Amino acid sequence: xxxxxxxxQAPPISVPYRFFLAAPWFGVMAGxxxxxxxxxxxxxxxxxxxxxxxxxxxxxxxxxxxxxALFQFIPVAVxxxxxxxxxxxxxxxxxxxxxxxxLVAGFLVGRPGLLSAAVPLFLLAxxxxxxxxxxxxxxxxxxxxxxxxxxxxxxxxxxxxxxxSLLAESLARGLPVPIIELTxxxxxxxxxxxxxxxxxxxxxxxxxxxxxxxPYPPWFTRGFGPLLLFLxxxxxxQYFxxxxxxxxxxxxxxxxxxxxxAGMTLWLQYTRxxxxxxxxxxxxxxxxxxxxxxxSSGAAFFLYPAIAVDPRSVVWLGVLAxxxxxxxxxxxxxxxxxxxxxxxxxxxLGAPMSxxxxxxxxxxxxxxxxxxxxHVLALLLLLAAxxxxxxxxxxxxxxxxxxAWLAWNLISTMRRYQTFRDQIRxxxxxx
Amino acid sequence: xxxxxxxxxxxxxxxxxxxxAEEACEKGDxxxxxxxxxxxxxxxxxxxxxxxxxxxxxxxxxxxxxxxxTEVMRGEHRQMRxxxxxxxxxxxxxxxxxxGGAAETLLILMQQHNMKEENILYPMCDxxxxxSDVGASLAERLK
Numbered sequence: 001x002x003x004x005x006x007x008x009q010a011p012p013i014s015v016p017y018r019f020f021l022a023a024p025w026f027g028v029m030a031g032x033x034x035x036x037x038x039x040x041x042x043x044x045x046x047x048x049x050x051x052x053x054x055x056x057x058x059x060x061x062x063x064x065x066x067x068x069a070l071f072q073f074i075p076v077a078v079x080x081x082x083x084x085x086x087x088x089x090x091x092x093x094x095x096x097x098x099x100x101x102x103l104v105a106g107f108l109v110g111r112p113g114l115l116s117a118a119v120p121l122f123l124l125a126x127x128x129x130x131x132x133x134x135x136x137x138x139x140x141x142x143x144x145x146x147x148x149x150x151x152x153x154x155x156x157x158x159x160x161x162x163x164x165s166l167l168a169e170s171l172a173r174g175l176p177v178p179i180i181e182l183t184x185x186x187x188x189x190x191x192x193x194x195x196x197x198x199x200x201x202x203x204x205x206x207x208x209x210x211x212x213x214x215p216y217p218p219w220f221t222r223g224f225g226p227l228l229l230f231l232x233x234x235x236x237x238q239y240f241x242x243x244x245x246x247x248x249x250x251x252x253x254x255x256x257x258x259x260x261x262a263g264m265t266l267w268l269q270y271t272r273x274x275x276x277x278x279x280x281x282x283x284x285x286x287x288x289x290x291x292x293x294x295x296s297s298g299a300a301f302f303l304y305p306a307i308a309v310d311p312r313s314v315v316w317l318g319v320l321a322x323x324x325x326x327x328x329x330x331x332x333x334x335x336x337x338x339x340x341x342x343x344x345x346x347x348x349l350g351a352p353m354s355x356x357x358x359x360x361x362x363x364x365x366x367x368x369x370x371x372x373x374x375h376v377l378a379l380l381l382l383l384a385a386x387x388x389x390x391x392x393x394x395x396x397x398x399x400x401x402x403x404a405w406l407a408w409n410l411i412s413t414m415r416r417y418q419t420f421r422d423q424i425r426x427x428x429x430x431x
Numbered sequence: 432x433x434x435x436x437x438x439x440x441x442x443x444x445x446x447x448x449x450x451x452a453e454e455a456c457e458k459g460d461x462x463x464x465x466x467x468x469x470x471x472x473x474x475x476x477x478x479x480x481x482x483x484x485x486x487x488x489x490x491x492x493x494x495x496x497x498x499x500x501t502e503v504m505r506g507e508h509r510q511m512r513x514x515x516x517x518x519x520x521x522x523x524x525x526x527x528x529x530x531g532g533a534a535e536t537l538l539i540l541m542q543q544h545n546m547k548e549e550n551i552l553y554p555m556c557d558x559x560x561x562x563s564d565v566g567a568s569l570a571e572r573l574k
Contacts (some may be wrong), residue, residue: 209542274452340539358532
């Protein structure tokens with residue numbers, strides 16, 4: 001018998017939705033903050049504004065949305081059973097919102113008390129999430145590389161948050177820790193060990209599934225995660241040893257691994273069976289092209305250090321990673337998941353199937369592709385603003401507008417669920 | 432070759448027909464689309480029936496699990512049959528929007544259904560039914 005096999009344990013619809021609906025507002029905040037701060041925000045990665053922007057996107061947008069997706073994905077894709085998902089989500093999600101706001105405010109106003117207050121909130125929120133998810137991921141009887149990638153990703157999240165907490169405490173109390181080195185390790189685990197590892201693991205499933213591509217080749221899925229993990233350990237090790245001679249020797253292969261994932265995904269999409277494009281496939285394409293741009297820029301900075309002297313060069317990488325790769329991939333996923341979840345939960349209410357509207361009636365294709373175009377425009381403006389500071393405010397306004405449009409699209413999808421649900425219940429009452 | 436490998440192969444076969452049917456109907460080529468759709472419906476029906484009449488009963492008899500994963504799979508087969516019926520009406524009335532919406536929904540439902548079968552249920556069946564002749568019968572039906 002398989003005690004933890006949970007074929008039909010998809011969580012209540014409110015569990016993923018409370019995360020999904022919160023995420024875009026952090027994008028709105030990031031856009032407004034950028035428009036407000038103006039040209040100086042992108043002067044270097046260490047400006048208070050740049051730190052605040054990074055964490056609004058990384059924690060507010062990405063971690064929110066990815067947490068919601070995990071609750072949904074784990075039972076369906078890897079047969080895992082998250083313990084009391086509604087209870088965990090109800091506790092984790094508000095804590096995460098609060099922690100993010102404290103941290104961002106701490107960066108912006110420079111009050112140590114705010115940073116110190118954020119730390120226990122993060123440890124509680126992410127600790128609860130990591131424990132609940134890790135138990136589900138280790139007890140499932142399923143096997144496969146998606147499962148292993150997800151296990152490594154959740155470990156990556158734990159490392160990222162522990163290092164982040166240490167950094168915040170150090171800033172707040174002026175502890176004598178090597179801030180720059182720790183930040184570089186924290187960043188590598190957050191982007192590589194958590195976000196990209198999870199994205200790849202989920203891609204192994206959803207890219208073939210949504211677009212009818214061939215599967216990722218087994219040599220790729222077997223190699224990608226372990227290699228990424230090994231390189232991240234080596235990357236962290238060099239800072240612990242205080243010996244940075246190997247920086248390029250570790251960094252370049254890391255960028256090759258990133259490019260291999262992006263290139264493979266684009267190739268699978270290019271040779272796919274399904275000829276129809278939709279917002280999700282286009283969003284994935286934007287994410288993968290951004291990842292290739294990130295890797296080639298990073299490689300250029302390693303090989304020609306002279307061009308990386310300008311502190312804006314790292315900001316360029318940051319915009320590509322956060323707005324280009326992560327916001328795009330996560331948005332594409334939400335556009336596919338929410339209409340399907342609407343349909344799935346509505347037809348479980350017991351109405352005759354024909355009474356449940358199909359996915360395209362949950363969120364119009366035009367609303368998604370319109371928002372996608374604005375997002376791409378905002379991304380291009382953000383990239384341009386790194387080198388042409390006069391464009392910063394405009395880029396901020398465009399990003400805020402695109403995030404607000406996303407928020408509106410997701411809210412309309414949820415409201416359509418409520419409307420149809422009420423109709424189905426009313427009909428059931430009258431029968 | 433495992434017992435369930437004919438079912439694996441057949442999932443891919445159905446994916447290809449799905450893509451053909453969806454593409455033709457999206458382009459408004461209803462003659463080709465209707466033929467591809469008819470093939471899709473027939474192939475999926477053969478697939479569902481092979482599982483419901485051969486694999487699931489054998490698995491249930493071998494493990495005693497009658498209300499577990501097989502019950503969920505039967506329920507999803509019902510949902511897919513319903514969506515296929517909606518698509519058939521749309522093909523009949525040449526309604527591209529209705530067809531596209533039902534096809535999109537069927538695709539996701541079908542893919543996550545296949546994912547559960549391929550990753551969890553089929554390996555369980557291969558374990559439980561190691562020495563039976565169910566595999567040969569499945570291969571015969573899905574030729």
